[in-house]
Amino acid sequence: MSAEQQSETGAQGSIVLSVDAMGGDRGPAAVVAGIAKAAQKNPNLRFLLHGPKDELEQLVSRRKGLSAVTEIRNADGIVHMEDKPSHIMRHGDNTSMWSAIEAVRNKEATVVVSCGNTGALMLLSMLRLKKLPGVNRPAIAILWPSRNPQGFNVMLDVGADIRADARDLLQYALMGVSYARNGLSLPRPRVGLLNVGVEEHKGRTELKEAHELIANHASDANCDFVGFVEGSDIPGNRCDVIVTDGFTGNIALKTGEGTAKLIGDLLREAFSYSPLSRLASLLALTSLTRLKKRIDPRRVNGGVFLGLNGTVVKSHGSADPTGVAAAVKLAYDLAQSGFSEKLAARVASAVTPDHDADETGQTNGTTK
Amino acid sequence: MSAEQQSETGAQGSIVLSVDAMGGDRGPAAVVAGIAKAAQKNPNLRFLLHGPKDELEQLVSRRKGLSAVTEIRNADGIVHMEDKPSHIMRHGDNTSMWSAIEAVRNKEATVVVSCGNTGALMLLSMLRLKKLPGVNRPAIAILWPSRNPQGFNVMLDVGADIRADARDLLQYALMGVSYARNGLSLPRPRVGLLNVGVEEHKGRTELKEAHELIANHASDANCDFVGFVEGSDIPGNRCDVIVTDGFTGNIALKTGEGTAKLIGDLLREAFSYSPLSRLASLLALTSLTRLKKRIDPRRVNGGVFLGLNGTVVKSHGSADPTGVAAAVKLAYDLAQSGFSEKLAARVASAVTPDHDADETGQTNGTTK
Numbered sequence: 001m002s003a004e005q006q007s008e009t010g011a012q013g014s015i016v017l018s019v020d021a022m023g024g025d026r027g028p029a030a031v032v033a034g035i036a037k038a039a040q041k042n043p044n045l046r047f048l049l050h051g052p053k054d055e056l057e058q059l060v061s062r063r064k065g066l067s068a069v070t071e072i073r074n075a076d077g078i079v080h081m082e083d084k085p086s087h088i089m090r091h092g093d094n095t096s097m098w099s100a101i102e103a104v105r106n107k108e109a110t111v112v113v114s115c116g117n118t119g120a121l122m123l124l125s126m127l128r129l130k131k132l133p134g135v136n137r138p139a140i141a142i143l144w145p146s147r148n149p150q151g152f153n154v155m156l157d158v159g160a161d162i163r164a165d166a167r168d169l170l171q172y173a174l175m176g177v178s179y180a181r182n183g184l185s186l187p188r189p190r191v192g193l194l195n196v197g198v199e200e201h202k203g204r205t206e207l208k209e210a211h212e213l214i215a216n217h218a219s220d221a222n223c224d225f226v227g228f229v230e231g232s233d234i235p236g237n238r239c240d241v242i243v244t245d246g247f248t249g250n251i252a253l254k255t256g257e258g259t260a261k262l263i264g265d266l267l268r269e270a271f272s273y274s275p276l277s278r279l280a281s282l283l284a285l286t287s288l289t290r291l292k293k294r295i296d297p298r299r300v301n302g303g304v305f306l307g308l309n310g311t312v313v314k315s316h317g318s319a320d321p322t323g324v325a326a327a328v329k330l331a332y333d334l335a336q337s338g339f340s341e342k343l344a345a346r347v348a349s350a351v352t353p354d355h356d357a358d359e360t361g362q363t364n365g366t367t368k
Numbered sequence: 369m370s371a372e373q374q375s376e377t378g379a380q381g382s383i384v385l386s387v388d389a390m391g392g393d394r395g396p397a398a399v400v401a402g403i404a405k406a407a408q409k410n411p412n413l414r415f416l417l418h419g420p421k422d423e424l425e426q427l428v429s430r431r432k433g434l435s436a437v438t439e440i441r442n443a444d445g446i447v448h449m450e451d452k453p454s455h456i457m458r459h460g461d462n463t464s465m466w467s468a469i470e471a472v473r474n475k476e477a478t479v480v481v482s483c484g485n486t487g488a489l490m491l492l493s494m495l496r497l498k499k500l501p502g503v504n505r506p507a508i509a510i511l512w513p514s515r516n517p518q519g520f521n522v523m524l525d526v527g528a529d530i531r532a533d534a535r536d537l538l539q540y541a542l543m544g545v546s547y548a549r550n551g552l553s554l555p556r557p558r559v560g561l562l563n564v565g566v567e568e569h570k571g572r573t574e575l576k577e578a579h580e581l582i583a584n585h586a587s588d589a590n591c592d593f594v595g596f597v598e599g600s601d602i603p604g605n606r607c608d609v610i611v612t613d614g615f616t617g618n619i620a621l622k623t624g625e626g627t628a629k630l631i632g633d634l635l636r637e638a639f640s641y642s643p644l645s646r647l648a649s650l651l652a653l654t655s656l657t658r659l660k661k662r663i664d665p666r667r668v669n670g671g672v673f674l675g676l677n678g679t680v681v682k683s684h685g686s687a688d689p690t691g692v693a694a695a696v697k698l699a700y701d702l703a704q705s706g707f708s709e710k711l712a713a714r715v716a717s718a719v720t721p722d723h724d725a726d727e728t729g730q731t732n733g734t735t736k
Contacts, residue, residue: 147630162564162572196530196618204530204615231622235630244619247572250564251616252623254599259624262515262603263631263659270655280651287638287645291631 014044015335017328018109020100021051022078023116025318029059031115034324035070036063041325042332048103050075050096075099081317085119089127097121101128104310110340111331113302115315115324122160122305129308134347137161137168138307139246140314141179142253147237154180154189155234157246158253158303164245166209169193171347173214175306176241177223178346182337183304183330184240188222192229192239194248202228214243217350302327304334307347311340382412383703385696386477388468389419390446391484393686397427399483402692403438404431409693410700416471418443418464443467449685453487457495465489469496472678478708479699481670483683483692490528490673497676502715505529505536506675507614508682509547510621515605522548522557523602525614526621526671532613534577537561539715541582543674544609545591546714550705551672551698552608556590560597560607562616570596582611585718670695672702675715679708 019035021028028051039045046069049056053074060066077095079088092098097116103109105128114121122138131138139157146153156176157164164172173191180189193211195203200211211227218225226239234242234252244252267288271281281288305312311334315327334340387403389396396419407413414437417424421442428434445463447456460466465484471477473496482489490506499506507525514521522544525532532540541559548557561579563571568579579595586593594607602610602620612620635656639649649656673680679702683695702708 145630147633159564194619196527196615231619231624232626232629234623235626247564248616248619251562251599251612252619255602255620255623256599256627258600258603259627260631261600262513263628265515266659267635270659271652273655273658277652277655280648280655283648284639284645284652287641287648290641291634291638 014046015042015332016046016048016109017331017335018048018100018103018112019050019328020097020112020114020116021049021056022075022096023080023114023317024315024324025081025115026320028056030319030321031324032056032059032063032066033321034319035328036066037321037325038328038332039066039069042329044336045069045328045332047071048073048100048109050099050103051078052076052096073099073103079116079120081117083117083120085117085123088117088120089123092120092124098124098128101125101312104312105129110310110335112310112312113315113324113327113331114312115317115319115327117317118159118303118314121312121314125305125308125310125312129310129312132307132309132344132347134350135171135307137164137171138305139172139175140249140303141176141306142303143183144234144242144253144256146235148240150184150186150240152184153234153236153240153242154184155242155244155249155253156306157244157249159246159250160305162245162247162250164206166206166213169206169210169243169245170213170217170350171307172243173210173223173225173241174217174221174346174350175343176243177221178339178343179304179306180240182339182342183334186240188224189241190224190226190239191218191241191243192226192233194234194242194244194252195228195230198228198230200227210243220349221346302330304330306343309340309344311335311343382414383410383700384414384416384477385699385703386416386468386471386480387418387696388465388480388482388484389417389424390443390464391448391482391685392683392692393449393483394688396424398687398689399692400424400427400431400434401689402687403696404434405689405693406696406700407434407437410697412704413437413696413700415439416441416468416477418467418471419446420444420464441467441471447484447488449485451485451488453485453491456485456488457491460488460492466492466496469493469678469680472680473497478678478703480678480680481683481692481695481699482680483685483687483695485685486527486671486682489680489682493673493676493678493680497678497680500675500677500712500715502718503539503543503675505532505539506673507540507543508617508671509544509674510671511551512602512610512621512624514603516608518552518554518608520552521602521604521608521610522552523610523612523617523621524674525612525617527614527618528673530613530615530618532574534574534581537574537578537611537613538581538585538718539675540611541578541591541593541609542585542589542714542718543711544611545589546707546711547672547674548608550707550710551702554608556592557609558592558594558607559586559609559611560594560601562602562610562612562620563596563598566596566598568595578611588717589714670698672698674711677708677712679703679711 075096141156143152443464509524511520
């Protein structure tokens, strides 16, 4: 890749992503296969790939055309899943994760993609990229399969921080709206605040305060606030953005994933019970594949860290090439829409109102 | 029913349940059909049925043999789903719900069954039955489909109270253990404390304190404490009793239900997509029915209010006769095992240790 192409948006409209090749459960081969897959679909994609140079060069050279769009940045250290984030913060400056974040800090790329240790990735991202002015707690947002026309809801925070007060929840709402607009192309997202009932008098004190704050900011933020929503609305069609603290969000996410997995396993058992049910499963294969594709977590792979100077896409640790390619696609969409800058403007507008006109004006048609 | 049979456990070993016929979404017909179904399977069952006398007499007389085991207690007032619990507390003494609770208060029955308004049922139960000595917050426990040999986990609190401190969580653990022993016949239940990670240093302060308290009481309570568990363990096989506060529990429950429902709907859509998939669904019918039965919420219908002088089984508001019969079966099992007394002894033993020998000694073989 020429030096000219290494600018933030690259030459000829190309998009540069900073990809951590290491730390995922399947090693760098899955990551390289994933970016190769994404590169075939998006000729505008360019990669800064971080990890042990010799190993990565071998892997990249085997993929047709990938060398031409990839620059390898040597980093010998690896952040492992069991490493303590605080240890990596102090001693991790030789790791591929650190190097990947550094490239966004230096404005060589706008978005980081990593399959590694979530805690370490969040801590390093906060340390090196710093929080956006006005943001108290960054959040992790994910896409959740739902009954919405777009097929997904945005939910945040799903685990960046176990605490959140009313102002944090307001910021999550604003960041989630910006993400839904740029990541899901929704001009006017509907926002719900997660609670144990939809009545306004219900729930904890900070939720009642946040209800009022979000209601007051909804018009400025070009979103519709639907008020309190319940756990059953997470896969539903009442809203597009679900706001909650990182403790509750993490429990809800893992409960939903666990329930889906249990049903999937039981479905397999049911279809392997007898010769007749095995025959039925063959006939039903297309239907079941259609269902699987609809709720396949690999299709929506990628938690997004919001509230930092730069965007970080956290791919699932066990992501296979399809999963990595989905995370890269998400990073590409966000980079192309200028999401990092728009989010910064959106958050700043809540601190100093009347500063958010340009986000909505520029949004339509800029993504996908 | 003779006066003799109206004692707490009834004559000839019969069990008397106090059933609120009103307030469910499907009206008293579903409740009467449900208790008739349960009565056919358990000849020992006797009912005190609360509601408008004329209407109930008509419904009961149409079910063969039901009049002989049912005594109707007239109550003209109905608690509706949209009624405010505080209003019912002040003005609800003419309702069928109030009357049903009163029969347990007067020791005419040990367990209440109601399909009505959860908030009102909890508030009336606390007001009339009072909390057990030593219990700060009562809890609602439910059975959750899981990979356990018994097919279910006990989870509490799923919504009685949105707050819980470390001592409350300890009491939930003890009450959940007692419920798992008497409701699921598990001599030595495994207990997990719900958190955002399994490491001991993770989570909120009250969770770390509760971790220590439960660990210290596990041996006395004849249970195994497995430490922190995550949302994905709720449908899993790591433990039998999952302890959490009512806010988190409510969100997890509704998220799990919503996810299961979404997958069910998508499965139906997938199988009605084309003529071939419709043919496949016919062949797969047995397999799908087997799956549906395994996770059918009606089979495990009944949240149980724990921590009161008497046991209250809250059936789902939309329960059909099968659902009501399941709630009645659960109430029967709990009444027969002497659950209310054992739970009281268990909680008392945590306040004054060395008082819990009789619960475990009597348990094996007393249920089901």
